[in-house]
Amino acid sequence: MExxxxxxxxxxxxxxxxxxxxxxxxxxxxxxxxxxxxxxDIVNPYFRTKDSERELRxxxxxxxxxxxxxxxxxxxxxxxxxxxxISDRSVYGIIDLGxxxxxxxxxxxxxxxIREENDFRMALVWSCYRPMTETTLDTLGxxxxxxxxxxxxxxxxxxxxxxxxxxxxxxxxxxLPLAEELSRETGLPIWFHAAEAEVARELRGxxxxxxMLQRKPF
Amino acid sequence: MxxxxxxxxxxxxxxxxxxxxxxxxxxxxITPQTEIAAYMAKKMPKIGGVFLQAESEIASIxxxxxxxxxxxxxxxxxxxxxxxxxxxxxxxxxxxxxxxLVVNVQRGGPGxxxxxxxxxxxxxxxxxxxxxxxxxxxxxxxxVQEMASLxxxxxxxxxKYLVTSMLLADGTIGQMMEPISFEDxxxxxYDKPWALTGTEGKRTHNIVNSLYLKPDELEKKNxxxxxxxxxxxxxxxxxxxxxxxxxxxxVVAFGIAARVAKNAVKAAREAGMKVGLLRPITLxxxxxxxxxxxxxxxxxxxxVELSMGQMIEDVRLATGCSRPVYLCNRTGGMIPSPEEVLAxxxxxxxxx
Numbered sequence: 001m002e003x004x005x006x007x008x009x010x011x012x013x014x015x016x017x018x019x020x021x022x023x024x025x026x027x028x029x030x031x032x033x034x035x036x037x038x039x040x041d042i043v044n045p046y047f048r049t050k051d052s053e054r055e056l057r058x059x060x061x062x063x064x065x066x067x068x069x070x071x072x073x074x075x076x077x078x079x080x081x082x083x084x085x086i087s088d089r090s091v092y093g094i095i096d097l098g099x100x101x102x103x104x105x106x107x108x109x110x111x112x113x114i115r116e117e118n119d120f121r122m123a124l125v126w127s128c129y130r131p132m133t134e135t136t137l138d139t140l141g142x143x144x145x146x147x148x149x150x151x152x153x154x155x156x157x158x159x160x161x162x163x164x165x166x167x168x169x170x171x172x173x174x175x176l177p178l179a180e181e182l183s184r185e186t187g188l189p190i191w192f193h194a195a196e197a198e199v200a201r202e203l204r205g206x207x208x209x210x211x212m213l214q215r216k217p218f
Numbered sequence: 219m220x221x222x223x224x225x226x227x228x229x230x231x232x233x234x235x236x237x238x239x240x241x242x243x244x245x246x247x248i249t250p251q252t253e254i255a256a257y258m259a260k261k262m263p264k265i266g267g268v269f270l271q272a273e274s275e276i277a278s279i280x281x282x283x284x285x286x287x288x289x290x291x292x293x294x295x296x297x298x299x300x301x302x303x304x305x306x307x308x309x310x311x312x313x314x315x316x317x318x319l320v321v322n323v324q325r326g327g328p329g330x331x332x333x334x335x336x337x338x339x340x341x342x343x344x345x346x347x348x349x350x351x352x353x354x355x356x357x358x359x360x361x362v363q364e365m366a367s368l369x370x371x372x373x374x375x376x377x378k379y380l381v382t383s384m385l386l387a388d389g390t391i392g393q394m395m396e397p398i399s400f401e402d403x404x405x406x407x408y409d410k411p412w413a414l415t416g417t418e419g420k421r422t423h424n425i426v427n428s429l430y431l432k433p434d435e436l437e438k439k440n441x442x443x444x445x446x447x448x449x450x451x452x453x454x455x456x457x458x459x460x461x462x463x464x465x466x467x468x469v470v471a472f473g474i475a476a477r478v479a480k481n482a483v484k485a486a487r488e489a490g491m492k493v494g495l496l497r498p499i500t501l502x503x504x505x506x507x508x509x510x511x512x513x514x515x516x517x518x519x520x521x522v523e524l525s526m527g528q529m530i531e532d533v534r535l536a537t538g539c540s541r542p543v544y545l546c547n548r549t550g551g552m553i554p555s556p557e558e559v560l561a562x563x564x565x566x567x568x569x570x
Contacts, residue, residue: 013253014226014395045249045333046393072332072551074249102256129224129397131233132260163397164224171222217556218390218477 001192001207003028004121006085006093006114008107009158010150011125012133012142013043013099016160020125020194021096022052023211029059034091036084038064040106042076043098051214062091078106086113100142101149111151123191124154126182128161128175136178136185143186156191157183167195169202220399227365227391228253230398231321232261234366235293238373238405240319241267242292244281246274246300249333250389251323254295275300279307279320286316287426289413291373295321297389298339299330301347308382309348313428315443317376319369320354321385323392326551334551335389337473338525343386344502344532351440353447354382355454356501358472362396368499370405377408379450386501388524390474390553456499457508461487465494467567468512470533471522472498474553479522482559493563501529509536519543520566522559524552542569 007024009017018041025037037056039049049056050069057063064082068075085093097103107114114120124143126133133139147153161175172195183190193208194200200210225233232254235243243258255271262269272278278294285292296304301322311318324339326332343356355375357368365387372383417423430436460480462468471479476497486493496512498505513519518541521530527545534543546562548554554562 013256014224014229044393046389072326072334074333127224129222131223131225131229134223162224163222164395166222166397216394217481218474218553 003092005089005117005119006095006121008095008097008120008122008152009125010097010104010107010122010146010154011099012130012139013103014130015099015125015127015133016162016194017099017125018047018049018096019211019213020158020160021094022049022056023194023209025056025061025094026059027209028092028094029061035060035094036062036064036088036091037094037096038079038082038085039066039069039096040078040082041096041098041103042078042106043100043103045074046070047214049096078109082110086110089117097150101145104146104149107150107152114152121156121191122150122152122154123156123158124188125158125160126179128178129163129171136182139182140185154186154188157186157188158191159193162196167199169199172199172203220401222397222399224395224397225362226253226393226395227359227362227387228323228393229257230362230365231295231369231385232257233400234369235319235373236261236265236267237400238291238370239407240291240293240373241265242285242290243268243294244270244272244278244285244292245294245296246272246278248297248300250325250335250392251295251297251321253392254321275303276307279304282318282320283307283311283314283316286311286318287314287414289410289415291377293319293321295323297323297325298327298336301339301342305342305348308354309350309352310428311382312348312352312354313350314426315380316426317380318382319372319376319385320382321387324386324388326549332551333389335474335553336524336549336551337388337475338528338549339386340501340523340525340528343384344504351444353450353502354384355379355450356384356386358386358499358501359391360473360476360497362391362394363398365391366398366400374406375454379446381446381450386473388474451503454500455503455505455507457505458497458499459508460495460497462494462496462512464492464515465512466492466517467494467520467563468516469493469495469520469522469563470498470509470529471495472501472529475522475524478554478556479559481556482563485556485560486563491563491567493567504532504536506536509533510538513537513540516541518566518569520546520562522546522554522562525549
């Protein structure tokens with residue numbers, strides 16, 4: 001897997017951007033890299049990067065979260081430390097955006113600087129099991145809305161097709177032809193596929209990022 | 219098996235509403251239920267429906283009142299403080315005997331409270347909230363699948379009895395994602411000869427109204443309405459029982475609290491304790507009868523709630539205060555862990 005200095009995970013609401021950003025950060029840290037992850041989700045009130053803060057810090061990853069993330073206040077302000085991730089070119093930066101165009105607006109502020117450095121990847125996190133991105137046509141609509149809001153073009157696709165706790169090798173394999181169709185229609189390469197660790201173990205001959213999922217007590 | 223998709227609880231409500239034939243949504247955004255409005259805003263224009271963000275919660279509930287009076291299948295959604303604003307409209311809708319679906323994805327209170335999950339609007343939902351003698355059917359989903367199925371049921375029951383169905387969810391179930399499927403069944407609909415659809419000069423006009431000039435007429439109307447409520451109590455009680463047959467302690471919990479409680483009950487069974495769970499699916503009508511039956515063999519009850527203890531009063535009433543009812547609770551947006559509930563189970567078994 002080839003890495004760029006900056007990686008942005010964007011896409012449809014609920015496609016698994018936060019989980020991917022967290023797992024990718026752990027993966028990079030596992031390769032011995034200095035990693036900074038920024039939670040720029042201004043849409044989602046619950047289930048965010050901050051929930052994985054302990055694991056990330058233990059792996060040596062620096063976490064930048066909005067001041068009021070996971071609190072009782074719904075105040076979608078961006079953390080000022082985000083500039084560190086843009087200006088400090090000695091670190092690998094990961095940006096976890098909120099869903100759809102509404103979430104992508106948060107990136108617009110940084111788009112010029114990201115373009116100027118020109119060492120970035122903007123990955124479309126996609127799942128064929130999300131009702132609003134089941135068809136390529138629907139996904140194309142969401143792609144152009146996000147690109148317009150973010151002021152940056154997508155460069156890659158990450159196939160994160162999953163059914164949560166019901167994910168199986170079969171449900172993953174069923175997504176492959178759809179992912180290839182999306183790649184053909186958009187002209188974007190599939191950077192990698194992602195699957196929950198146990199599912200990933202069953203998949204042979206295909207590069208899959210094994211994902212650890214957050215456990216909930218309910 | 220129908221096709222599986224991965225959905226957020228709030229999205230499941232919106233999709234289920236559309237599949238139920240709802241083409242009119244009026245609302246005002248508030249966390250943690252805004253995804254319902256967002257989904258409607260995206261979908262309704264594509265299927266010839268109406269999504270309207272009103273200027274306030276008060277406006278949106280009155281739009282629901284008007285659209286329902288015109289015979290349309292209609293809904294609104296909000297979260298706790300927004301529901302408080304809607305309660306005047308809820309009373310008018312009840313007083314006019316028109317159907318509606320109202321969703322409350324609860325957050326912590328009172329006041330502005332916070333955005334994290336809560337169940338502290340139980341009293342407001344089941345005991346009135348608005349003024350006057352009225353009831354709403356209150357449905358408590360405990361999974362994303364139930365967010366969908368109880369939305370569909372809510373529309374059906376509202377039309378069948380001409381009442382408001384309230385879906386009383388909480389922020390966690392609204393925000394969490396689970397795999398679900400939708401049945402392809404046609405939504406069940408009812409004729410609405412009372413609706414304001416225009417007479418075209420062919421019939422006498424219908425009136426939808428909650429104002430009665432004569433007290434004896436208003437009294438008669440209230441008696442009739444309560445006869446309808448009696449029928450609902452007789453026919454529409456829904457609940458899930460888990461290992462209650464031989465239980466010595468019966469845990470009572472709904473929604474997200476029931477999911478945590480079920481894990482604690484399983485752990486208690488593994489430790490050899492005779493513990494069961496009754497999960498009300500309808501909070502009104504409340505499952506009084508099964509609780510009274512369980513009180514025949516159980517020594518005590520434990521109410522697990524995300525509030526200072528509201529449903530516990532209905533558990534006491536249902537069991538005629540014949541057994542002690544203990545409380546295990548968190549509030550303010552906190553959720554008890556299965557370990558906390560298990561500790562409360564152990565204490566209740568000892569009679570502490």
